[in-house]
Amino acid sequence: MPASASARRRQLARAWRRTATVSLGAMLLAFAAAAEARPVPPGVVATSQAAALPTPPESAQPQPAGPGRTFAVKSFARGFKAPLWVGHAPGDSAGVWVAQQNGQLYRVRSGKRILKLSIASRTKAEGEQGLLGVAFLPDYAKSKLLVLSSTNKAGDSRVELWKMGSSAKRARLVRTLLRVKQPFSNHNGGNVIFGAGNTLYFGLGDGGSADDPNRVAQTESSILGKIVRTTVSTSGTIRWLDVAYGLRNPWRFWFDKGRNELWVGDVGQNAIEEVDRIPLGESKAPNLGWSVFEGGQRDTAGDDALSGDGRLIWPVAAYRHGDDGCSITGGEIYSGTKIGALKGRYVYGDFCSGRLWSVEPKGDGVGPIRREAASVPQLTSFGSDTDGELYATSGSGTVYKLTK
Numbered sequence: 001m002p003a004s005a006s007a008r009r010r011q012l013a014r015a016w017r018r019t020a021t022v023s024l025g026a027m028l029l030a031f032a033a034a035a036e037a038r039p040v041p042p043g044v045v046a047t048s049q050a051a052a053l054p055t056p057p058e059s060a061q062p063q064p065a066g067p068g069r070t071f072a073v074k075s076f077a078r079g080f081k082a083p084l085w086v087g088h089a090p091g092d093s094a095g096v097w098v099a100q101q102n103g104q105l106y107r108v109r110s111g112k113r114i115l116k117l118s119i120a121s122r123t124k125a126e127g128e129q130g131l132l133g134v135a136f137l138p139d140y141a142k143s144k145l146l147v148l149s150s151t152n153k154a155g156d157s158r159v160e161l162w163k164m165g166s167s168a169k170r171a172r173l174v175r176t177l178l179r180v181k182q183p184f185s186n187h188n189g190g191n192v193i194f195g196a197g198n199t200l201y202f203g204l205g206d207g208g209s210a211d212d213p214n215r216v217a218q219t220e221s222s223i224l225g226k227i228v229r230t231t232v233s234t235s236g237t238i239r240w241l242d243v244a245y246g247l248r249n250p251w252r253f254w255f256d257k258g259r260n261e262l263w264v265g266d267v268g269q270n271a272i273e274e275v276d277r278i279p280l281g282e283s284k285a286p287n288l289g290w291s292v293f294e295g296g297q298r299d300t301a302g303d304d305a306l307s308g309d310g311r312l313i314w315p316v317a318a319y320r321h322g323d324d325g326c327s328i329t330g331g332e333i334y335s336g337t338k339i340g341a342l343k344g345r346y347v348y349g350d351f352c353s354g355r356l357w358s359v360e361p362k363g364d365g366v367g368p369i370r371r372e373a374a375s376v377p378q379l380t381s382f383g384s385d386t387d388g389e390l391y392a393t394s395g396s397g398t399v400y401k402l403t404k
Ligand SMILES: [Ca+2]
Pocket: 182, 183, 184, 185, 186, 187, 188, 206, 207, 208
């Protein structure tokens, strides 16, 4: 695209953005765009109607799922207010940690919960905003350091390094690792997870609205619509590098240590929810296709051109909006010992329907999709304890544990 056209488009997008309002659904966490209007910014046109697009493979299309009755979910802890993260701190085998959208982080032990840290005064829990992700440093047992991902009072993204204190009041901000201005209230991504060593991965959605109006996901110079990484340290320069682009709203992704890759649930817009596998360590950040493709379907209001030189990665699994749901929640590969039928399978689900599925990695894709009999209403997140047993948070306030 010529520079002048590009500048003109940015100008139009800015003008549109100033006047745009985004209506948030009444739903607690309306991650999907099912209720979104589809505004088209005036004057913004597709860059190249003639661009030849690749043909999506079968994996990018919704596939039938076989039935499974392999595990149950049971209530692990109740009475939370909009919990949307669950997990463990390295070395803490007795505790399971739960974060609420309002900024509070709890440690649950033997059915009792203790508030360990709160950023409630720094964030606004509304729609897709609030405390969105937690990642304990690998040496947390010694350093007491953890990373929090949130939106601030103005709705802008923050990734911060915190140090736990002897009480919740004594927890302190060590340093801000990243600030990202958000053009709209939705699609803030927000997942943070450690990979090898102190390498932190952070996911950002396309900034919001619908159809990626500013085409940021396919724009290299924007950090929106990307998964990025950095090396976390208490001092020195923090540099963020692209890991993948072309994402709409990666709502939960997980680091697969054995395969050195990320498993991503990327929330769709009107039609398709998708699971992606992103191999790490490739020389160029791959392209996950949004806003040109939603799953394996053209987003007709989007951009015709795939940008950049990243290899296009198609979903390894997908499902259509309807009975199956409307907003994916990416999960983890089960590494526990209690549920034999889940061993080595990636578990994911849907926020709107509560349905759960699992797939086994196969080559660079997955084997047959198994729809599980168990379900979790208002499924906001998956996480595991130090034994690899899986948990899931529900917007209703309950944290569930997957059991045999
Ligand atoms: Ca946003």
